[in-house]
Amino acid sequence: MRTLMLWCPDWPVTAAGLAEGVDTHAPVAVLHANRVLACSPTARAEGVRRGLRKREAQGRCPHLVVVGHDPGRDARAYEPVVAAVEELTPGVEVIRPGVCAVAARGPVGFYGGEEQAAERLVEHIALQCGVEAQAGIADGTFAALLAARSGQLVPTGATAEFLAGMDVSTLDRPELVDLLRRLGIRTLGDFATLPAGDVLARFGFDAAYAHRLATGRDDRPLAVRTPPPDLVATGEYDPPLERVDMAAFAARALADRLHERLAAHGLAATRLGIEAHTAAGEELHRVWRHDGLLDATALADRVRWQLDGWLTGGGTSATLASRALGSVRARASSGVFRGRLPTRPTAGIDQLRLVPDGLVRCAGMQPGLWGELGEADVRAHRALHRVQGLLGAESIFTGVLGGGRGYAERARLIPWGDERKAVGADQPWPGSLPAPAPATVLTDPTPVTVGTADGSLLTVDERMALSGPPATVVVGRGSGQGGLAGTAMTVTGWAGPWPVDERWWAPDEANRSVRLQLGVDGGCALLIAGRDDTWWLEAIYD
């Protein structure tokens, strides 16, 4: 079978250059197990060869740049090359990173000749990936690879002749080659003249296969790869979508399409990237995570929530942003939001893209047998989804208890459907208070005035000594003081102060404070924190 082979010389070196920015024009060697695996042409000119020890190679070329071998890097860097070849011709077999083969018939017929096809492919790879490649055509993969190394196009039927002059070492079977050499067989031509039956009887199956290769009768078909399916669902809208309900309607259809496409491949997405482009060129991108699998309705809901905040601008997005500032910030820092949080777009949306991510094999949802996700949980999940659909994405939460010194930072609220991940729960937090915890934790700490018995304001000095026993507390007027505002209370018992010294190494985030438990008349107890000469009501032991 006529095979067109594309070979990128010294691929491990090229891959290191692409992935790690190594200058491939300088002498570079890629080492594996202390032996040179590949080297750049400059290094080769200095006498570095494959298989040399590191020290020997450095002896021959003192300014040799040494790079470790990484098969993953080679394969990753080769992927764009394969994609470039696939743009021109289907049915590519990747022999190994750096070498790929295509059946010659298609491109040769299309481009009007073997030379033209080879030239076109090499040129396309150079343009698309900036990588040098050589092409070779011969009958069979083995001969085509040898032809590619020397950049030859072997005419049809002349493969045996082409191979006859090659050294037996090209068979890449060291034991057999050694044996053949000792028998006085030095070229493939010599090997090919041996009767096939005798080779099989004397040297075994592998040698018989090598014999077939040497005679140019390599008739193994190419094991072509299936290009990864394009799962992204894109919708173009003309006229552009101006209102949320229009966008939601469009998103619903798009989500259905994506879901169908995923189902056809037997896949399900655990993350969904939603990209919206406006006619004015603005772009909103966000990745939605989900701990279960996203179905069409869930997909459509997320598109609606995302666009709701953006298109309506002002009210909804502002409240959304202020409510979920913590989570928004966390997402922004992890790079989920591209750029800053967008304000209202200046034009309607003309393109929506749904990019599924985190794909898993969808084996169908099956209720757990022993209550992993029983009927009650499914029912509850459905109800929570309903509420989320009613009130918006950042309206319903579940809590995750992590580590921290304050009660507000120990409990994080995760929007329903997002990944629940506890942070730092297993670490020591010096300065955190033991159980029992306060049942009411103020979302916005309220300033309080704490007075001592002689009427002066309570202060704490550097040695953690209070200026006097606290005697009265007056809670200031704030948004979340739980009905205590303005009442003067008498302190019946108190404990502390307990210091908290957080993030002293980062001046902007540093928090140095002291905390006090106060028991007040009426059987109520408060947790207050002193920071910069002000006392704040943090929590109520409700």
Place this chain on the structure above:
Amino acid sequence: MRAAGLVRRASERVDEGVEQSLPVVAALRPLLPGGCLRRGSTITINANAPGVSAGGGATSLLFAVLAEASAAGSWCAVVGLPQLGLVAAAEAGVAVQRLALVPRPGPDWVDAVGALLDGLDIIAVGTAGGGVAPGLASRIVARVRQRGAVLVAVGPWPGADVALRITGATWHGLGEGVGRLRRREVEVVVTGRGAAARARRARLWLPGQSGVPAPMAPAVTPLTIDRYHAQPERWAS
């Protein structure tokens, strides 16, 4: 065969298997009719410690009501209480991974509660901000009965089946600059309709030593295990 009577035919209705009640912590069992949370019932929780409107223990009592059922696998939701201390909830025994929070439901809170009633077992609603109109309340209560959920109102609620009211609370463990808050002794009075019509009163530790609500034997004087404990006060009422 003794076991034969226990095996039910597949054709029998599965409804019988659904519990008609939800479990509740031991400390609250003497207070509630039947010693459990009846499905379809409405409970109010209020605290009026003398002189102060907050800090009376209503939130802790809410956690105590939720704790046992939540730990046993029920899903709970809390609507309209934005300042919930989840650490305290976890200490009281509430499974926070099954506790859904809607801190600011906004004007659509009735729809949200309705949707939650369809799938969850216990829904707690904070109504302290303003009263609920009787007509609206009866609509929600009808839905609670129909879905077999339990509605817990923190604050006033017209026509509740069981009304829990904390009438007094004292913290133990706090001295004059020594010790720390250890546990709280509260007195709860129950009134209500039907089986709960006769008012009852009980004392309990809320929270107890490790955050868990614990019953208090009436004859036993409170323990003074550590030297920082203030001398417990007798109730003046």
